[in-house]
Amino acid sequence: MPAALLSREEVLNRLLDAFRERGYEGASLAELSAATGLVKASLYHHFPGGKSEMATAVLAHLDGMLAEQLYLPLRADLSPAKKVAAMLDTIDTFYDGGRKACLFERLATSVDHTTFRRPLTRAFSTWIDAVEDVCVEAGLSRAAARGRAEDLVIRIEGALVLTAGTGNLKFFERTLTDLRKSLLAR
Amino acid sequence: MPAALLSREEVLNRLLDAFRERGYEGASLAELSAATGLVKASLYHHFPGGKSEMATAVLAHLDGMLAEQLYLPLRADLSPAKKVAAMLDTIDTFYDGGRKACLFERLATSVDHTTFRRPLTRAFSTWIDAVEDVCVEAGLSRAAARGRAEDLVIRIEGALVLTAGTGNLKFFERTLTDLRKSLLAR
DNA sequence: GTCTATACGTGGATAGAC
DNA sequence: GTCTATCCACGTATAGAC
Numbered sequence A, B: 001m002p003a004a005l006l007s008r009e010e011v012l013n014r015l016l017d018a019f020r021e022r023g024y025e026g027a028s029l030a031e032l033s034a035a036t037g038l039v040k041a042s043l044y045h046h047f048p049g050g051k052s053e054m055a056t057a058v059l060a061h062l063d064g065m066l067a068e069q070l071y072l073p074l075r076a077d078l079s080p081a082k083k084v085a086a087m088l089d090t091i092d093t094f095y096d097g098g099r100k101a102c103l104f105e106r107l108a109t110s111v112d113h114t115t116f117r118r119p120l121t122r123a124f125s126t127w128i129d130a131v132e133d134v135c136v137e138a139g140l141s142r143a144a145a146r147g148r149a150e151d152l153v154i155r156i157e158g159a160l161v162l163t164a165g166t167g168n169l170k171f172f173e174r175t176l177t178d179l180r181k182s183l184l185a186r
Numbered sequence C: 001g002t003c004t005a006t007a008c009g010t011g012g013a014t015a016g017a018c
Numbered sequence D: 001g002t003c004t005a006t007c008c009a010c011g012t013a014t015a016g017a018c
Helices: A008-022 A029-036 A040-046 A051-075 A080-094 A103-108 A113-137 A142-166 A170-182 B008-022 B029-036 B040-046 B051-075 B080-094 B103-108 B113-137 B142-166 B170-182
Strands: none
Touching: A008 A029, A008 A051, A008 A103, A029 A040, A029 A051, A051 A080, A051 A103, A051 A113, A080 A113, A080 A170, A103 A113, A103 A142, A103 B142, A113 A142, A113 B142, A142 A170, A142 B103, A142 B113, A142 B142, A142 B170, A170 B142, B008 B029, B008 B051, B008 B103, B029 B040, B029 B051, B051 B080, B051 B103, B051 B113, B080 B113, B080 B170, B103 B113, B103 B142, B113 B142, B142 B170
């Protein structure tokens, strides 16, 4: 039996990029095949459930990446302000200033979005919870922190929609700039 | 030659619903056919450019509807507060409390989004401009008004994404509630 | 203006060799 | 674990009758 061409992690990274770029319906098996360098039959070997299972696996993979790169630093021993600044830097890089789409949004607005409802609900609430905690640490009430955290995720997702629709990066940039100032403001 | 079964306006309304429900890639010609009661060949009679032309026509049709139902009332001789309240009521109804998607978002995140870039840019800026003007009328500076208006559209789009992804209407509801309080606040 | 019928590619998916 | 080859349904699109 031939050795694996790419590690599972690398395959998932390539699938992540493909789904973000093309969306769930837009990413055909032919494209996913080209993105990974694996023919369709090989993809089915790794993901017997087909495209739906690929998307679910990519979502779980992304959750792991975010836990490590986005949420864990928010629990570090630094000032809340610094941690928020670092988070927004990471987000800016991850979305490439608004040029790259959000996997959550791509699956949330797919035709089979009900298939992904559970993992998406978990993904959004994990993100919101992490932001909420740092807001509380900065002195906001639990209720206010919750509102700010939900609002942050909502604004980032909305800004990505306007940026994608118009091709104008300013919507994403302004939103991040504003969040830097307003998230922890009293 | 047989009489038209549905008026062009009614056809566009049905196509609008279909695109909002299924998205641009998700809405197949078979579904658009079922939605309008016209077979595929008849749809091509009305829209020789195919699905892309259908979406463009629907977008123009929606622009007309919004001009009349959403933007015109914002220029009426009423207090800014009342006009904003009315606008948010209309928006709440239009998105059915978050249950129905936004056509702009569906096209903005489609694979051929570049095809729709010009009309989408126009559509978003028309919406933003209308809100900006009423904010100015309420006493906000032009710059502040612009920011609030962009933010309103961004938050509505983002709230729709989270609501669709999680199935939880609270994101949309809270966003509208918050906008009612905060849009014109000094 | 609507229909039936059809063309032709591509979609997701599988069988089985190596 | 990867490949070639293939299946069949459905995708968009068109021709031509009424």
